[in-house]
Amino acid sequence: MNYPTWNFPHIGSGWVIGIIAIVHVLISHFAIGGGFYLPMAERKALREKRDDWMQVLHGHAKFFLILTAVFGAMTGIGIWFAISLANPEGTSTLIHNFVFAWAIEWVFFLVEVTAAAVYYYTWGRIPDKLHLQVGWLYAFSAWVSLFVINGILTFMLTPGPAWLQVAGTGREATAFWPAFFNPTFWPSLFLRTLVCISLAGIWALVTASRIDAFAQPKLKEEILRWSAKWLIPAYVLMPVFFAWYLYLVPGEQRTLLALGVSTIGQGTFTQVTRTVLVTIMTSATIAVIVYFLAWRNPRDFSFSHACATLFLALAATASTEQAREMLRKPYVVGGYLYSNGVRISERDKFNQEGYLAHSPWVLEAEQAAWSAAPQDTPEKKAEQIIRGELMMRGQCIACHTRDGYRSLKRLLKERDREAIDNMLKMLHEMPKDSPYRAFMPPLVGTESERAALGDYLEVMRGKPELPSGTTAAGAAPGSAAQTPTAPPTPSGGAAPAPAAPAPAQPAEPAGGAAAVPGKQ
């Protein structure tokens, strides 16, 4: 509301964050897990006086430094830019609450990057013991940065009752610690640490796969097997911590997941369930490939296999992060700030006084002119459409695009004007039995503003494609156009209307939930 909106065509601003964040998570978690892998492997090599191991580790350290310090840091900064543009209100809330936490994180990040550089460039130049200590310093500082950022990330899902009590009062800082050590902090920290450890193993497989199996068969076998072991803690403990995590997330979100599982057969299951299933499937495949190839046949484990395993790890990471983001819907900060930047506390005010009336991007003179314009004239209509577009930009564009990802045109194409109005009314009132309630924020604004939004959507989506047997003026009973509240599914798409001769589109693949990934 207080910031400009960012209209990123076709893929939407959420995916801009998502794409950067997925790459960042894959690298940054490796940066933490690899921080433990390197000194532990080095210690083993030194104890066993294995120069061949040390050579491989030196190469791995170079790869590690370049990947984490260059690409990790770049994508990290990229996320900052992206979240500031895509969801400035949410970013602002986080900064206002956690500015010191972030300062601490940056301090440790600086130590981490410096230690990584020192670790690589002093290889073989300083005493072994000191070199190992530098490695451990790196590992510790990298993990602390995860510790801090984990507090902020989990806060977004479960800010906790103590913080919610003071939210919006200006006294949020008094609840800093309960907000930081919020309900899902610990299970999330353990889960992420396990992911870091397993990613350290997977990335090490990439380096080890390049060892010539004909020239150094024993070395390749040993390093691959040792690296493969790094996946064991995650596969053994992950289900336990995941169950703990799920136990602590809000009941509504658990319901969304459970509902998704029970509706897989019909294909209307929620997007969060789809992505969780992808996580499970890719993780299981990684386990099979690592066991049968890297562990059982290490000499045949090639670079392409390592890359394929890495691709699966990317898919698993991406789907897990996306599921985590969607689990938080319809909020950016649970119970406080909706994904479109509207605060729960502002809902009534906007409904009574108007959403645009509080926008700094609408001049008072414009607001007055809109109100004063004569009714039912082309000028009035044109102004309504401008107002409607402002409403759409303010409340829809955070999650939808006009004609790309979660396309409004596609979602509205089978709805006539009456159906659009009914839909907007339902989104405004958001009754308790509405399936949209689980993942969409309520539409706020006065009746006139909502009508303006309807005018704009009607013009934007073009000519409606109604099922045969219906007309634009009055849709056939039971059709998608007539019953806007009937067809929606938990995934946010329009499920088929059984009575309609021609069905609407199946459940929207990407789900209707808002996707505004936060800082990873």
Next chain:
Amino acid sequence: MAKWLSRAPRLAAVGAYRWVDERLGLGEVLGYARQKSVPLHKHSYWYYWGGVSLFFFLVQGVSGVLLLVYYRPGAEAYNSVREITFDLDFGWLIRSTHSWSSNLMILSVFIHMFSVFFMKAYRKPREFGWWSGLALLGLTLFLGFSGYLLPMDDLAYFATKVGLEIPRKLPVIGPAVVDMLRGGAEVSEVTIQRFFALHVVVLPFFFIFILGFHLWLVQRHGNAVPPSEEAVPESERHSIPFFPNFFAKDLAMWLIALNVLAILAALFPWQLGPQADTLTPAPAGIHPEWYFMSQFEVLKLFGRWFPGAAGEILGILFFTVGGLLWALIPLYDKSSQRAMRARTTTWLGYIVLVGLIGLTILGYFDLD
């Protein structure tokens, strides 16, 4: 007792294997597979693509049979696909799997073809492997095309209509062939019946037959090595046994392919548009599927450059002659040395690859 119990499953498995082995001679097959070897070099990665294509074909077969149980060709086509997609448990998944795997199969067959081309695996004695592979590619494309119409939603209807414009422009036989495929002057329920018969009986029959021949050739001649590897002295070359080493790696690639397929099918379920209405005009920007886009674009470009019938004939001539030359490559580039012809052929391959990709991309930017 506990020890015996823990060994029981293994003993049972060994017993069962022996029972089958005595009757079918499995040991001989495995012995043959163990003797076979696969070259190991920096381009070995490309050997997987034939197997990946085969995997997607198998998925096509299994998911296709499941769809066959509920699909009703003819006037009921659209409704039956709607029921499969929306009413039947997991119907959406089977349909999505079938549609996505067909696209992935076409993609992997193309990758396999170009990897064979650049490894020069069409040279003596593998010419028939190249030709049978091209026949399989043609059948795969035809399977994709014939299957695309079967749901009979508006996109399928109009894309098929547009797609049939390509063969229709073939001189002399074009219109007759298209009329025969359509079963009339327009795409209709009769066309669905014909495409259905082609898709589930005629084309798979020829496909399996040629596939068997293709696989037999691969077994007979083994995997070819690229020219760069040919230059390496025999004593310095490496290889691994086909069974179990390469077989295990191949299975791992199949598993990864299955993951890709499952991700696409689960996250991006194949959509079903409104029922085709033959009386309405074609939607703006209608175009064939991506694997026919380059030909479609060639026809468009030639039509612009040479207005009238000349453009159509030249366009058809362009990729007919091009396809023929592509098929005849083994007769031109025969030398196993790095001769001039070999280099020319490699460059030709690059031009064709870039041309296909470029025209396909251009096609999407050049929609009416």
